[in-house]
Amino acid sequence: MQFFLVTLSDSSGYILDKDGIDADKLAYVMDLKNVKRGRISEYVNKYPNAVFFKGEKPWVVACDVALPCATQNELNGEHAKQLVENGCICVAEGANMPSTPEAIYEFQKAQILFAPGKASNAGGVATSGLEMSQNSLRLSWTREEVDEKLKQIMKDIHESCVAYGKNEDGTVDYIKGANIAGFVKVADAMLAQGIV
């Protein structure tokens, strides 16, 4: 049986070389790290068959509130555990689906406040809706008017989530609330319009 060493890492991330890191490659790494004091990511410039996986995400930092605002699946189960352990009490998604299902499971198990993007990042499209209204009316509202309407819409969305997402023990499942509240309005319209 043959064994290959296939990964090496530093604080910037890790490299995966499926062909194995043989003696020649190891000599390069030793030179890179011990003499040139470079980053392990440079390995892939020298050996293009290898892949570099980028390092860290901010979820290891202790906080009270986490706002994932980058992209889908950027926060996994391990990250979620770390956030909970560090005392995070509230996660509100600014991006779309940034938390993996494993992450959501951890948040719900710990019973911290968790808002799915379809509720908590709806302010963007809501204000797009306000832009459409202003275009149709051919007028422009002031900053304060729009901000006030946005605040009210977010409050209304929160109330809908609570109305449809309240559990028997009094806690609120915002995912359930957002999905059902969103579903009901669309489903009612579809039923009214028949099979089209």
Next chain:
Amino acid sequence: MEAKINAFMDLVKQRNHHEPEFLQAVQEVAETVIPYIVKNDIYHGKNILLRMVEPERLISFRVSWVDDTGEIQVNRGYRVQMNSAIGPYKGGLRFHPTVNASILKFLAFEQVFKNSLTTLPMGGGKGGSDFDPKGKSDNEIMRFCHAFMSELFRHIGHNTDVPAGDIGVGGREIGFMFGMYKKLKNSFTGVLTGKGASWGGSLIRPEATGYGDVYFAENMLQTKGDSFKGKTVVVSGSGNVAQYATEKATQLGAKVVTLSDSSGYILDKDGIDADKLAYVMDLKNVKRGRISEYVNKYPNAVFFGNAF
């Protein structure tokens, strides 16, 4: 109940087995909505969710354009028109190399529920292209946006489908696309949102997603008699949403200590205040630089990740 959900998901998987992000989004909805449907007779037995997971229309089209070296480039453009039961299709356009039918269907599906939640009359859609704006010149961005709209224009309209921005599509791109739409249709209508303030845009639109996220979190904290005041906040991303979430959280008395991009994240234990945020906005929106450069300007902060 579990069996009902699994049976439903089996059907969806059969038809969309190669679309993991879409299946992930549908699974989450199925788990919460199917039990509700079962308990409420008016929705039961009408295959309503099965109808909702099938896009009303999915358009895929060629976008060819010429880069600065004279080379002809080909990208793929999409528009997923998911559901128009409560209003015209509405949802952003994303320009990013990872864009494919699965990503856009997941986003369009979520959009249907999200738009419904806003209480405004908007259906759900999403679109975009696998075009990578990173490293492109302004002229290349313009030529691409024009080429993209020269096909998309026939599928949208202010009463049909009103796209907006998303990742890789900001004010600059909306402007180029709006210009081409107006030229082809000879009509100035609100066919896109996220427009500039002087030509039909709304104030607060750039801030809205980030502000809204913080307003929502503040509402959640209030249910526990708590607020943002004195809280330490971790934010990922450093684009439009992250920037304005940082601004609003700071205004409400919190301390935001991180921002990130695909190269890694910065940790600033002193908090990213208004002045520092202005620097980040210039760095990301104008200079189009990397978040790692933050630590050159503010040496008390630390960068974690790789800076190439």
